Amino acid sequence: MSDTKRLKEQILAISGVNPRKCMKCGKCSGACPAYDEMEYHPHQFVAMVEDGRIDQLLASDSLWMCLSCFACVERCPRQVEPAHLIEGVRLALIRQQNQNHLHAEDIPPKLNDALPQQAIVSAYRKYSK
Amino acid sequence: MQEAMIRRAKELLADGTVNRVLGWQRGEFVYDVTPAVFASPDELDASFVYNDFCGANLSKYLVAESRKEGKVLAFLKPCDTYSLNQLTAEHRVVRENIYAIGLPCEGKADVEALKAAGAAGITGIADGGDTFTVHTLYGDQTVAKADALAERCANCKSKQCVTYDELLGENGAVQNSHRFDMVEQLENMTADERYAFWQGELSRCIRCNACRNACPACTCEKCVFDNPQSGIANTAPADSFEEKLFHIIRAFHVAGRCTDCGECSRVCPQHIPLHLLNRKFIKDINELYGPYQAGADVAARGPLTDFTFEDCEPSVVHERGVN
Amino acid sequence: MKSLLLKDMDRLLAALAENRTLYVPTDGAGGAEYRLYQPGTPLSEALNTNRSAKDFFFPQTENMMRFQMRGKEIRIEEPTRPDEDFVVFGVRACDARSFELLDKVFLSEPVDSYYQNRRAHGVIVTRCCGRPEETCFCTAFGIDPTAPGGDVSTWQDDQRLYLAANTPAGQALLNGVAHLLTDAPETAADDAKAKTRAALANLPIQNLPLDGFGEENLLAIFNDPRWAELSRACLGCGTCTFVCPTCQCYDIKDFDTGHGIQRFRCWDSCMYSEFTRCAHGNPRVSQVERFRQRFMHKLVYFPANNQGDFSCVGCGRCLQKCPVSLNIVKVIKALGGEKA
Amino acid sequence: MQVNEKEFKPLIVAFCCNWCSYAGADLSGTNRLNYPANVKIIRVPCSCRVNPMFVLRAFQRGADGVILCGCHPGDCHYTTGNYYTRRRMTLLFSMLDYLGIERDRTRVEWVSAAEGAKFAATMNDFVATVTRLGENKRLEDLRCKKQ
Amino acid sequence: MQRIGVFVCWCGSNIAATVDVKQVAETLKSEPGVVFAADYQYMCSEAGQNLIKDAIRDHKLTGVVICSCSPRMHEATFRKTAAAAGLNPYMVEIANIREQCSWIHKDKAVATEKAIILGRAAIAKVHLNAPLTPGESPVTKRALVIGGGIAGIQTALDIAEAGFPVDIVEKQPTIGGKMAQLDKTFPTLDCAACILTPKMVDAAQHENIHIYAYSEVEEVKGFVGNFSVTIRKKARMVDPVKCTGCGLCTEKCPMKKVPNEFNLGMNNRSAIYIPFAQAVPKVATIDPAYCIKMKTGKCGLCSTVCEAGAIDYTQQDELVEEQYGAIVVATGYNPIKLDQFDEFAYAQSPDVITSLEFERLTNAAGPTAGTLLRPSDGKHPHTIVFVQCVGSRCDGGKGKSYCSKICCMYTAKHAMLTREKYPDTDVYVFYIDVRTPGKNFDEFYRRAVEEYGVHYIKGMVGKVAPQADGTLLVQGSDLIENRQLRLNADLVVLAAAIEPDASARPLATKLTASMDTNDFFTEAHPKLRPVESPTAGIFLSGACQGPKDIPETVSQASAAAAKVIGLLVKDKLKGNPCVAHSNEMMCNGCSSCEKVCPYGAITYVDKEFRMPDRTTAIRRVASVNPAVCQGCGACTVACPSGAMDLNGFSNSQIMAEVDAICK
Secondary structure (H helix, E strand, O other): OOHHHHHHHHHHHHHHOOHOOOOOOOOHHOOOOOOHOOOOHHHHHHHHHHHHOOOHHHHOOOOHOOOOOOOHHHOOOOOOHHHHHHHHHHHHHHHHHHOOOHHHHHHHHHOOOOOOOOHHHHHHHHHHO | HHHHHHHHHHHHHOOOOEEEEEEEOOOOOOOOEEEEEOOOOOHHHHHOOOOOOOEEEEEEEEHHHHHOOEEEEEOOOOHHHHHHHHHHOOOOOOOOHHEEEEOOOOOOEOHHHHHOOOOOEEEEEEEEOOEEEEEOEEEEEEEEHHEEEEEEOOOEOOOOOOOEEEEOOOHHHHOOOOHHHHHHHHHOOOOHHHHHHHHHOOOOOOOHHHHHHHHHOOOOOOOOOOOHHOOOOOOOOOOOOHHHHHHHHHHHHOOOOOOOOOOOHOOOOOOOOOOHHHHHHHHHHEEEHHOOOOOOOOOOOOOOHHOOOOOOHHHOOOOOOOO | OOOEEHHHHHHHHHHHHHHHHHEEEEEOOEEEEEOOOOOOOOOOOOOOOOHHHHHHHOOEEEEEEEEEEEEEEEEOOOOOOOOEEEEEEEEEEHHHHHHHHHHHHOOOOOOOOOHHHHHHEEEEEEEEOOOOOOOOOOOHHHHHHOOOOOEEEEOOOOOOOEEEOOOOHHHHHHHHOOOHOEOOOOOOHHHHHHHHHHHHOOOOOOOOOOOOHOOOHHHHHHOOOHHHHHHHHOOOOOOOHOOOOOOOOEEEEEEEEEOOOEEEEEEEEOOOOOOOEOOOOOOOOOOHHHHHHHHHHHHHHHHOOOOOOOOOOOOOHHHHHHOOOHHHHHHHHHHHOOOO | OOOOOOOOOOOOEEEEOOOOHHHHHHHHHHHOOOOOOOOOEEEEEHHHHOOOHHHHHHHOOOOOOEEEEEEEOOOOOOOHHHHHHHHHHHHHHHHHHHHOOOOOHEEEEEEEOOHHHHHHHHHHHHHHHHHHHHOOOOOOOHOOOOO | OOEEEEEEEOOOOHHHHOOOOHHHHHHHOOOOOEEEEEEEEOOOOOHHHHHHHHHHHOOOOOOOEEEEOOOOHHHHHHHHHHHOOOOHHHHHHEOOOOOHHHHHOOOOHHHHHHHHHHEEEEEEEEHHHOOOOOOOEEOOOOOEOOOOHHHHHHHHHHHOOOOOEEEEEEOOOOOOOHHHHHHHOOOOOOOOHHHHHHHHHHHHHHHOOOEEEOOEEEEEEEEOOEEEEEEEOOOOOOOOOOOOOOOOHHHHHHOOOEEEEHHHHOOOOOOOOOOOOOOOOOEEEOOOOOOHHHOOOOOOHHHHHOOOOEOOOOOOOEEEEEEEOOOOOOOOOEEEOOOHHHHHHHOOOOOOEEEHHHHHHHHHOOOOOOOOOOOOOOOOOEEEEEEEEEEEOOOOOOOOOOOOOOHOOOOOOOOHHHHHHOOOOOOEEOOOOOOOOOOOOOHHHHHHHHOOOOOEEEEEEEEEOOOOOOOOEEEEEEEEOOOOEEEEEEEEEEEOOOOEEOHHHHHHHHHHHOOOOOOEOOEEOOOEEEEEEHHHHOEHHHOOOOOOOOOHHHHHHHHHHHHHHHHOOOOOEEEEOOOEEEOOOOOOOOOHHHOOOOOOOOOEEEEEEEEOOEEEEEEEEEEOOOOOOOOHHHHHOOOOOOOOEEOOHHHHHHHHHHHHHOO
């Protein structure tokens, strides 16, 4: 099994997402509030993971632009749950690096008022593991 | 009571209302009374008896008797009236040919209970109000009537006659009985304990068919167990499976129709508590489909020939707490 | 005559059980029954067991043979005959007498080899009745409960059990446990016998009118109109038959096990509507006829064929067990009087 | 003797109504959905045709589990058949349970003609459940055991 | 003893690849009673059938076991084969070794063993089979059509034209259904009313058609050829015979604030109303929920003004019972409720509407008299966004997993008509896929794009947000441009998924017709019997069976009519001989069977019998009407004595199968 394939399976296992359910309607991207900040958009995330173009994804800042607001999860008519997939890619990356970016206690000093609440909650969820 | 019954029977014979009387006949001892048909005042005087041991449910005899010429007078205890209603509902008796006299009942004694209390060689039993004085070959003995009651009477479901053409005495009421206590006790056992219990009980079965033949709900023209064409006919418990098959199927066939008269357990020569099988079905029916008493109402639809859209699923059995 | 202290009873039973399978009457949930001896379990003091002792020689069901089918071929397999020696301890005089009656049926030509085999392996130890009950009427058939018969007879007083062998098999049995027994005079059990005789004298059912059941009255009894009345309450169950020590009718059935046919025989009851059903139907179509058959057999046909021996031993089980209290005593009293 | 779960293959008798569940079983075949071969289907017109005698008969003859499949309540081809089945089998199963016979050996499942996947999943699950229970000992007929 | 022939089908490799068919035939040949066994590639082929026929004749077979595909597939075929060779067709049993064996098992040894066991079970059953002869029942030469939309109307007209009387039951006060609410129809853009209303009038005037408008089916009894249907004629409070449809009452009615369902609540009607001008029957109906007279007892104005004296406030629902030979279901569809789709702000903004509402907004008889105006302020919209697949192809609980089929075309129609009538509007269509199979359909869609300049955007709208200035901010993705679009629209039109009418489920229960999980009626065969329900005598017309456009609905309606006519021309129907029968000697007459019989097929008679004890007795015994019995078997289990048994599925047959399987 190639590394890419293994990585894809890892991401799918972490996220529980089946990208094949996607019918490429783009509703996720239509709903995404961070769309303009992204190089790759939610529907592309799904396609890229399915295609195995994961390195491209890992190298992109788009990964970190997702606010985990779950609008895409809520709107997706096929229950593909792109946000969960994005989360899976992030975790896969973190695991590759074999460490957390942050410790939970490191987060409070970094907070600022402009950060959306959802992002903070999401950060706690991710980094406190 | 016996005198009143004979008097009334003679009157009804005399005025032509009935041409015979279904009652009990005196036997060798106080307790071995036999259901019998009396056609004349002389016969009544000679051997008609009514005492604490007249436990047999006479309703079943009406299946045959009510199809004969003329009207038959039947003396029925409250239990027997439930059975008569059920038989009427199932068109097994011709109700118009029956003149039913409802009797009050305070429970019938079980001679086995007297024997269990130590009375061996019974030669006579004197009624002492709340007690029996038992004369035996080896001395007298006093037993409280309450201790000599048949199980079904100790857990009496109803002292109310539900169908009759005339009552002797006051009608009783439906009782708040504890008849399901033992069923509940069994339900609360583990499956292994229940299996051990029933294996012990049913293994005694000798397939004498007394339970079936005494049962007022078992009036089939031909029982499946007697019918070689049914594929399950058998006359002996050749394997322990056969005992279970017989008793499960019998209980199932009378489910929703059994009035809980208790004849099956009364007549079992092996003292198998067969009523606990029927009561299980009655309890389940009450709990799952709403209270139902077979025989209480001739017009009622039996629970197994009825349903609601909202009935529970069979998985309710699997979801029960105790295993 | 030998004797044994009652407190040593269990030692005796344990010793008997050492070499052979031992069955003793014990009390249980449904009443007294013969059960496999378990050390320490006391003997039942009940007068009689629910079921009679005939089961040991004529069990309710008994496998006779198997057929195996391979494709379209049929192979027959004989069953293995039980060959273990056993002792039945505590048989009452009535049941002991029933074996003699069954022998007349099964051991006369053609011999029933299944029964014969079980008979050959069984030793019967009888027990004198201490407290006969109101349902007892064995004396009406000439049975003396104080001489209970069997291979070994036993009597009992407050202290001791007395044993006397009646047959070589019985003697061999006692020899095997001789170390537990002490010698006693032949008169040692006389007090026990006297006590029993005194009780017997008070029994309510005695002096039954049996004289009228002679062969010469066969048709008169058969055609007696009172059968209808006597049988009216009969439910047609087989309780009387199945608890009776002398009822000997059986049916042979084939059971398809799915991988062969098991041929077995099982008790049948003349009370059943299917009894002796054959191609043309059933010869006895009503319960009156079935009821009559049972008592005609016991009281008329059997004695006619067996030197006047009635096929009833007066054990009283049918009096106790019939759901509607019909029984042979009522029939005898009604029909047994001297015929014209 | 220890029953080796891997070796033990329970025999399952499945009574399927002609209109829904038998068609559902066919559909699971059409869709090539696997379930163990020890499930054997008997076609009946309606689940209400199944007599408790048949259920007991199956156990007697060596079945380790018996499952009834019918149309969903309300969808019975004969309008009401499965409503009777529901009551009858509830009571029968309750009685078997009361006698101490493992209640997981019996099941009723509603499977429509469109539910091929459900049929296969149900059979797989039922076989697994009965496999865990092991051989039917409590409702067996020793005469019918293979010798 | 039967002489049984066993025929093992390879089904090409469908069976033979997984089951050793030779071994199956060989093994079954040694079963008791089997005198012939063979295998063949395709038993259902002519050669295969000839093999069976020859064997029946040559080996004097009395029973036949076919190990093949499901009996649901070819049981009828092989029964005919047997009959052709002179064997009673009910002496044939099928062992299903394809769907229930070869297709689900991979291991050849396992599948072969199972096939043998299934074969043995069939052999065991055939041993106990008895020749059966079907009974015959007469056919009531009259049809019932439930639903008076275009499907029901077309079916009724076709049946009536063939000379059979037809009744239409329509729950609304008028026939016409959804099509009456439409403005234009694709792909020809002819006016819906212009083509529908003549058909409505035809139906009303046809001598063979009777319309029960404002009526519902209450109860259905009986079976194919002999249905007895109770119809509830709901009280209109207006005598339909006297009413001339002049409409004076509707004008004078003081209660005018009733949401007009015909215009989807976008305007109001009076409490006494005629749904629309061309209603059939053109009879007024009082809406008791709003009528002042009905609610308070005061008013009665309509009664005063009605010159025909047609108003009757005391009218009650009336139940009529009619006999039919066939029933056609044409209950149609409805758009789903969109309340759950918050992202499209349907519940928040009046300017977010469904496509059906759009139809009414562009229809001359609609609330705006045909001028396209925004519901909120009555202004002309300049930017209109159409959103496709709202609730269709939706996997979650909110919508429907299926494609609603008609939305692509009507959206193209709406876009095109808008651009034609109002060239100054910008029209956007957000789509996932554009699905336009059908004659002249794709051309139609391309015209919208190419000639009318409709902006088709591949992508879905993610959010619609009402703005302070009264516009709607539509945010969606343009997947092809890979950008997120934000548009300020004046009107958003949602192509809501369609679902079966809510009345269909309870109706299906009454008809014992099966439905799929989406409440669409199931067809007897998805390809080969698409207009029949599996329940004999019940036929399907239109969208009750699945989403359909008008041409398809009309085709199916005529197809259903053809099937009905095919049934009604028969004088007698051969019944199913697998019916219950009572062994009178064992019957207790207890009525248990009668109580569980869904068809009322069991009656009781007092009969004289010679009893086993040689006496004569009059006994009450059950008697089954074989024409009415459908063979479910409920009675057989209700019967404690086992007197009731079922032909073809007898107690002994089923137990023999159990035994064979458990060997």
